[in-house]
Amino acid sequence: xxxxxxxxxxxxxxxxxxxxxxxxxxxxxxxxxxxxxxxxxxxxxxxxxxxxxxxxxxxxxxxxxxxxxxxxxxxxxxxxxxxxxxxxxxxxxxxxxxxxxxxxxxxxxxxxxxxxxxxxxxxxxxxxxxxxxxxxxxxxxxxxxxxxxxxxxxxxxxxxxxxxxxxxxxxxxxxxxxxxxxxxxxxxxxxxxxxxxxxxxxxxxxxxxxxxxxxxxxxxxxx
Amino acid sequence: xxxxxxxxxxxxxxxxxxxxxxxxxxxxxxxxxxxxxxxxxxxxxxxxxxxxxxxxxxxxxxxxxxxxxxxxxxxxxxxxxxxxxxxxxxxxxxxxxxxxxxxxxxxxxxxxxxxxxxxxxxxxxxxxxxxxxxxxxxxxxxxxxxxxxxxxxxxxxxxxxxxxxxxxxxxxxxxxxxxxxxxxxxxxxxxxxxxxxxxxxxxxxxxxxxxxxxxxxxxxxxx
DNA sequence: GCTTGTTTCAAACAGGCGTTTTAATCCACG
DNA sequence: CGTGGATTAAAACGCCTGTTTGAAACAAGC
Numbered sequence: 286x287x288x289x290x291x292x293x294x295x296x297x298x299x300x301x302x303x304x305x306x307x308x309x310x311x312x313x314x315x316x317x318x319x320x321x322x323x324x325x326x327x328x329x330x331x332x333x334x335x336x337x338x339x340x341x342x343x344x345x346x347x348x349x350x351x352x353x354x355x356x357x358x359x360x361x362x363x364x365x366x367x368x369x370x371x372x373x374x375x376x377x378x379x380x381x382x383x384x385x386x387x388x389x390x391x392x393x394x395x396x397x398x399x400x401x402x403x404x405x406x407x408x409x410x411x412x413x414x415x416x417x418x419x420x421x422x423x424x425x426x427x428x429x430x431x432x433x434x435x436x437x438x439x440x441x442x443x444x445x446x447x448x449x450x451x452x453x454x455x456x457x458x459x460x461x462x463x464x465x466x467x468x469x470x471x472x473x474x475x476x477x478x479x480x481x482x483x484x485x486x487x488x489x490x491x492x493x494x495x496x497x498x499x500x501x502x503x504x505x506x507x508x
Numbered sequence: 509x510x511x512x513x514x515x516x517x518x519x520x521x522x523x524x525x526x527x528x529x530x531x532x533x534x535x536x537x538x539x540x541x542x543x544x545x546x547x548x549x550x551x552x553x554x555x556x557x558x559x560x561x562x563x564x565x566x567x568x569x570x571x572x573x574x575x576x577x578x579x580x581x582x583x584x585x586x587x588x589x590x591x592x593x594x595x596x597x598x599x600x601x602x603x604x605x606x607x608x609x610x611x612x613x614x615x616x617x618x619x620x621x622x623x624x625x626x627x628x629x630x631x632x633x634x635x636x637x638x639x640x641x642x643x644x645x646x647x648x649x650x651x652x653x654x655x656x657x658x659x660x661x662x663x664x665x666x667x668x669x670x671x672x673x674x675x676x677x678x679x680x681x682x683x684x685x686x687x688x689x690x691x692x693x694x695x696x697x698x699x700x701x702x703x704x705x706x707x708x709x710x711x712x713x714x715x716x717x718x719x720x721x722x723x724x725x726x727x728x729x730x731x
Numbered sequence: 732g733c734t735t736g737t738t739t740c741a742a743a744c745a746g747g748c749g750t751t752t753t754a755a756t757c758c759a760c761g
Numbered sequence: 762c763g764t765g766g767a768t769t770a771a772a773a774c775g776c777c778t779g780t781t782t783g784a785a786a787c788a789a790g791c
Binding site for chain 3: 536537538548549551552557558
C-alpha cells in the first residue's frame with residue numbers, strides 16, 4: 286500500500302520534466318513512463334488519465350517550488366531598496382528558468398500561459414501574493430495613484446523582467462548568444478531597477494553614456 | 509496550371525489560421541483541408557509535407573503583413589517624439605494580435621518563439637530593421653552608451669510592450685478582464701513612453717499620484 | 732498455505748495522425 | 762474527338778497515440 290508510493294512519485298517527477306519542456310500535448314505518456322521506469326498502465330492506475338497526471342504534476346511542482354525566499358524583501362527597508370530587492374529576486378528566478386534542473390518553474394509558467402484547472406492554486410498561492418507585494422511597494426512611490434496606473438506600473442516592472450525568458454530565442458538571434466550572456470543577473474538587476482526608479486523620480490535618470498549616477502557619486506561631498 | 513493556384517492559396521490561408529492558433533504540432537492537416545475546401549492529398553501535392561506547408565504559410569503571412577507603415581516614425585522629429593511614435597506603433601500591433609483576424613502576426617510571433625527555418629526571413633526583414641530603428645532612436649538619447657546598455661534599453665522598451673500579449677491570460681486573472689480592458693492603446697502608449705522618457709531624463713518622472721507632468725504644464729509661463 | 736487486496740506487467744485496443752496510392756476528373760491543344 | 766499533363770478525389774497505409782485488459786507478482790492476515 287505505502288510501498289509503491291515510490292512509483293507514483295517517480296511518475297510525478299518524470300511527468301513534470303516532460304511536460305515542462307514539451308507541453309501537455311507533445312509530452313508522451315510512454316516517454317514519461319520510461320523516464321520513471323514504470324509501466325504505461327501505471328499512469329492510468331495511479332492518476333486515471335494523462336490530464337489528471339498533468340494537473341498533479343503541476344501542483345506537485347508548485348508545492349516543492351516556493352517557500353524558501355518567500356519574504357526576501359525587507360519590510361523595514363526604504364521603498365527604493367525594496368523595489369531593487371524585488372527585481373533582483375524576480376529576475377533571478379526568470380533567468381534561472383533556463384537551467385535544465387529548474388523544470389518546476391518552467392512548468393508553472395507554461396501552465397500560466399495556457400491555464401487549466403491547476404492554475405487556480407498557482408495564481409492564488411504564488412502569483413497573487415507577489416503581485417500584491419509589488420503593488421504595495423509601488424504604492425509607496427505613488428500613494429495617490431489610481432488602480433489603473435498602479436497596474437500599468439507593476440506590468441512595466443514585470444514585463445521588463447519576464448522579457449528575458451519569453452523572448453530569449455529572438456534575443457539570441459538579434460544580439461547574439463554572447464550579447465545575451467553579457468546581460469547577466471547583476472547588470473540587469475541594476476539596469477531595470479535604475480530604469481524604474483528613475484521613471485519614478487527616486488534616482489537620477491541615465492546620462493548620455495547610458496550610465497546611472499548612484500548615491501555615492503551624487504553626494505560626493507557627503508562622506 | 510494557373511487555374512488551381514486558387515487551391516494553393518486557400519490552403520496557405522487556412523494553414524496560416526490553423527497554425528496560428530494551435531501551433532505546428534497541434535494543427536491538423538485534415539482540419540486545414542476542410543477549412544480550405546480541399547482534399548488531404550492537396551497538401552502533399554502542392555507543398556510536399558506538413559512542415560513545408562508550415563514554412564510557406566509563415567512566409568506568406570510575413571509577406572502580406574508589413575509594408576504599410578514601415579517608416580511610420582518621422583525621421584525629422586525629435587528623439588522623444590520618435591520614441592513615442594515607435595511605442596505607439598509597436599504596442600498597437602501587439603494589442604491588435606488579440607483580434608481573431610490578425611492571425612498573421614500571431615503566427616509570426618509563434619515562429620519567433622519556436623524558430624524553424626522560416627524565422628531567418630522574419631528576423632532579417634521584419635524584426636531586425638525595427639530593432640535597429642529602436643536602437644538608433646535610443647542612441648540619440650545616449651550617444652556614448654556601450655552596446656550592452658543599448659541592448660538592455662531596447663529590451664526595456666520592447667519588454668514592456670510585448671508583456672501585454674505574452675502575459676494576457678495571467679493579467680486577466682490578476683486584475684480582471686475589465687482591468688485589462690482599461691489598459692487601452694492610448695493609455696498604455698502614454699504610460700510606457702513617459703516611463704521610458706522619464707528614465708532617460710527627457711520628461712519629468714511620475715509624481716506621487718502616478719501622473720506625468722507633460723510639456724504644457726512644465727513651461728506654464730512660456731506661452 | 733491459502734486468501735485477499737494491491738501493484739506491476741506485457742499485450743492488445745480503437746482511434747487519429749501524416750502520408751501515399753490509384754484512379755477519376757478537368758482543361759487546353761492538335 | 763482525342764490525347765496528355767495537371768489537378769482533385771476517395772481510400773488505404775503504417776505508425777503512433779492514450780487507454781484498457783487480464784493475468785502475474787507481491788505482501789499481509791488468518
